[in-house]
Amino acid sequence: MDKSKKNISYYNKGFLVIILFLLIWECVVRLNWINDLVLPLPSKIFYEGGNLLSNSKFYSNFFSTLTNWSVSFVIGMFLGLAIGFISGLNSKFEQLILPITAFFRSVPPIALFPVFLILIGPGKLPIIVAGILGVIIYVFPIAHQSAETIKNKYQDLGHILKLSKYDFIKKIILPGTLINSFVSSRIAASYLFAVCIGGEIIIGGRKGIGAAILEYSEKYQLEEAYFYILIAGLLGLTLDLVISKFQNSFSLKQ
Amino acid sequence: MNDNIIQTEKLSFSIGSKLILNDIDFTIRKGSITGFLGPNGSGKTTLLKLLSGIIKDKSFSIKSDTELKQGFIFQMVEQNLIPWKNCINNILIPFESLNRNKIDFEDVAHELLNELGLEELCYRFPNEISGGQKQLISIIRWLVYPTDILFIDEGWSMLDIVQKERIHSLIKRINKENKTTILLVSHSIEDIAMICDTCFLLSNSPGEIIDKLELKDGFVANNELIWTKAKKIFPTITKGS
Numbered sequence: 001m002d003k004s005k006k007n008i009s010y011y012n013k014g015f016l017v018i019i020l021f022l023l024i025w026e027c028v029v030r031l032n033w034i035n036d037l038v039l040p041l042p043s044k045i046f047y048e049g050g051n052l053l054s055n056s057k058f059y060s061n062f063f064s065t066l067t068n069w070s071v072s073f074v075i076g077m078f079l080g081l082a083i084g085f086i087s088g089l090n091s092k093f094e095q096l097i098l099p100i101t102a103f104f105r106s107v108p109p110i111a112l113f114p115v116f117l118i119l120i121g122p123g124k125l126p127i128i129v130a131g132i133l134g135v136i137i138y139v140f141p142i143a144h145q146s147a148e149t150i151k152n153k154y155q156d157l158g159h160i161l162k163l164s165k166y167d168f169i170k171k172i173i174l175p176g177t178l179i180n181s182f183v184s185s186r187i188a189a190s191y192l193f194a195v196c197i198g199g200e201i202i203i204g205g206r207k208g209i210g211a212a213i214l215e216y217s218e219k220y221q222l223e224e225a226y227f228y229i230l231i232a233g234l235l236g237l238t239l240d241l242v243i244s245k246f247q248n249s250f251s252l253k254q
Numbered sequence: 255m256n257d258n259i260i261q262t263e264k265l266s267f268s269i270g271s272k273l274i275l276n277d278i279d280f281t282i283r284k285g286s287i288t289g290f291l292g293p294n295g296s297g298k299t300t301l302l303k304l305l306s307g308i309i310k311d312k313s314f315s316i317k318s319d320t321e322l323k324q325g326f327i328f329q330m331v332e333q334n335l336i337p338w339k340n341c342i343n344n345i346l347i348p349f350e351s352l353n354r355n356k357i358d359f360e361d362v363a364h365e366l367l368n369e370l371g372l373e374e375l376c377y378r379f380p381n382e383i384s385g386g387q388k389q390l391i392s393i394i395r396w397l398v399y400p401t402d403i404l405f406i407d408e409g410w411s412m413l414d415i416v417q418k419e420r421i422h423s424l425i426k427r428i429n430k431e432n433k434t435t436i437l438l439v440s441h442s443i444e445d446i447a448m449i450c451d452t453c454f455l456l457s458n459s460p461g462e463i464i465d466k467l468e469l470k471d472g473f474v475a476n477n478e479l480i481w482t483k484a485k486k487i488f489p490t491i492t493k494g495s
Contacts, residue, residue, distance in 0.1 A: 153333060156308050160326040161351040171351065172336065179338050 040223045049227035062231065064124070064207035068196045069239070072128050073189060076135025077181075080188075083136065084143025085177050089151060089169070094144070101140050109134040109195050113202045127199035127208075134195045138188035139181055146180035147173055186243045193236045209235070259284045259322070259403060259435045260305060267297070267304060267311060273460040274300050280454060280463060287429050287436040289446035291484065292456030298439035299329060301461065302405045305437065325396035325404040325434070327389075334392035335380040341391050342367075342376045348399040363398045370394070370420065386410070386417040393424050400432035408440040422448050443484055447476035455483060 022042045028034055029041050036044075052058045083101075087094040109130040116126035150173050158168040200210025209232045216225035258281045265278035274297040282288050292298050303309040306324055325348075328334050335344045345363045349356035367373045372390060375383055383391070389410050396404050410421050426449055428434050440446055446453050447469065455465040465483050469476040 154336070156303070156326070156328065157333060157336075159308050160306065160324055161348055163351050167351065175338055176336075 037222075040226060045223045045226045045230070048221075048223035049230070052224060052227060058212075061207055061209055061212045061228070062235070064205075064211075065196055065200065065209040065232075066235070068124055068127050068131060068199075068208065069193055072131025072192055072196065073135060075128075076132040076188070076192065077139055077185060079132065080136040080139025081143045081178065081181050084140040084145075084181070085147045085174070087140075088144045088147025088177070089173065101137070104133065105137050105141075109137075110198050110202065113199055117203055122203060123205060124207075126203055127196060127205065130199055131192050131195050134192050135188045138191060139185065142184040143177055143181045146177040150176040150180075183247050186240065186247055189239055189243050190236065193232075193239060197232050257283050260437075262305075265301075265304065267300060267309075275304075276460040276462045278461070278463055280466070282435060282437065283452075284435055285429070285433050286452055287425070287438065287450045289450035289453045290437070290439040290456055291441065291443065291446050291453055291480065292439075292461060293441060293458050295459045296456040297459065297461030298441075298456060299407050301456075302326075302407055302437060302439055306405050322403050323401040325399070325401040327392050327396070327404070327406045329407040331385050331388040331392070332380075334395075335388055337380050340377045340379055341372075341383070344380065344391055345395045345398055347395065359398055363394070366394055366397060370424075386413045389413065389421060390417070390424070393421060393428070396434070397424060397428050397432070401434050403435045403437065404428060406436065406438040408438070408442065408445070410445075418445075425449055443477065443480045447473050447480050450476075453480060 025039070026042050029036050029039055083097060087097045112130055112133070113126060116129050120126045120129060154172050154176075155168070158172060163171065196208070197210040197213075199205075200208035201214045205211045209228050212228045213225050213232070216222070216228065260280075260282040262278055262280055265275060266273065267275045278301065290298050290301060300309065304311060306326055308326075335341075336347065339347070342360065342363055343350075345367075346356040346359060349359055364373070364376065367376060370390070372387070372394075375387060375391065380388055380391075404425075406425070410418055413421070422445070425436060425438075429436050436449075438446070438450060451469055453467040453469055454463050455467070456462065457464045467479055467483060469479065
């Protein structure tokens with residue numbers, strides 16, 4: 001079976017579990033086993049969610065998070081690939097860059113939010129910067145190792161094909177590194193999504209799904225807060241599906 | 255160079271303090287199929303890499319035509335094929351790397367794959383085909399792209415007898431149709447007896463040439479001759495082992 005179809009069918013089965021979970025949740029609250037002041041009814045969450053969907057503010061929050069994610073992902077992928085690629089080919093650059101990346105790998109970007117907040121100020125920018133850092137941390141070692149492995153594996157073939165150094169990099173090392181890195185980008189994408197939502201909550205921006213969760217929680221409008229949490233999960237799931245489809249189309253070429 | 259394509263004089267090679275090859279002298283005739291038979295660790299792969307210039311060392315002399323078009327079939331099948339190119343594009347890599355129009359040769363590659371019953375592999379990626387098929391694709395490459403000399407570092411010891419026969423006939427065909435000189439290293443007596451017309455026996459580490467055998471009398475006689483002489487390099491073997 002096609003891998004992407006397999007993934008979707010796996011998700012289909014998973015959706016049944018989610019529906020079952022929501023049904024149990026509805027029953028537990030309706031039977032007053034848990035107070036609805038603590039855990040609102042799913043039916044009420046969806047009702048309030050319907051109201052939110054008719055408000056333009058919802059879309060502004062939704063697209064704000066999506067924009068933060070997209071910008072961080074594109075820039076982070078580009079930088080992670082570039083730094084990893086160069087360090088995989090150049091041992092002097094590798095010596096310079098490895099300790100710094102090892103240092104940042106040990107510090108989660110969320111822990112750097114307060115620093116970015118002081119350095120950059122509130123708004124989208126500290127979230128995007130932390131997101132970029134998060135993506136680089138994941139993509140850099142993959143790109144680094146891919147470039148190094150491909151260089152070593154195919155340098156004899158490059159010699160036989162009489163490829164110049166430039167052509168060897170352009171025709172062999174670069175495409176191989178890109179494919180390997182894209183295939184491995186799924187974890188970076190999921191992690192980045194968590195960083196974006198977390199950033200919007202911690203930094204307390206005005207827009208974004210995280211900011212909305214914080215805002216409605218502070219107002220004790222739990223139905224709306226829970227609805228935004230569901231939307232965050234659905235958006236994360238959709239992005240994961242899109243990337244897994246993209247990933248599968250490349251995995252054969254790995 | 256006259257009829258010779260490669261000539262070595264006192265070829266010795268060390269890695270660190272370990273001597274890998276010692277005083278190797280031989281001449282390879284143009285258009286011949288020459289085999290180097292030796293046990294593991296006798297420096298066979300190193301010898302091919304030195305002769306092809308993959309390993310560069312100026313401490314000895316290798317006389318060869320300067321602009322030889324070379325092909326190489328590596329022992330590790332994964333090294334021969336680029337994973338993100340499908341089989342047809344892998345076959346056509348030499349044209350691409352030389353910035354030559356590969357479209358003219360694409361038909362040749364298709365015809366050849368068709369003839370060998372491998373047409374269905376055309377648009378598959380290396381990841382989707384077996385080790386033997388990978389080996390066949392990497393050999394077909396050098397049939398489509400004619401070379402003056404083709405270095406073969408065994409690599410089909412794990413294949414079944416049908417695949418081996420196909421590979422043997424393809425190599426003979428490259429030699430005959432393209433007038434390609436073939437240098438094959440192997441530790442398989444049958445492979446050498448089947449396709450080579452000259453065989454050098456290499457001793458165990460450090461590799462030294464201990465015998466040169468002319469193989470002209472067909473597989474059975476060649477096989478018998480090599481088995482007799484191979485006792486010098488594989489003292490414990492018995493035929494059929």
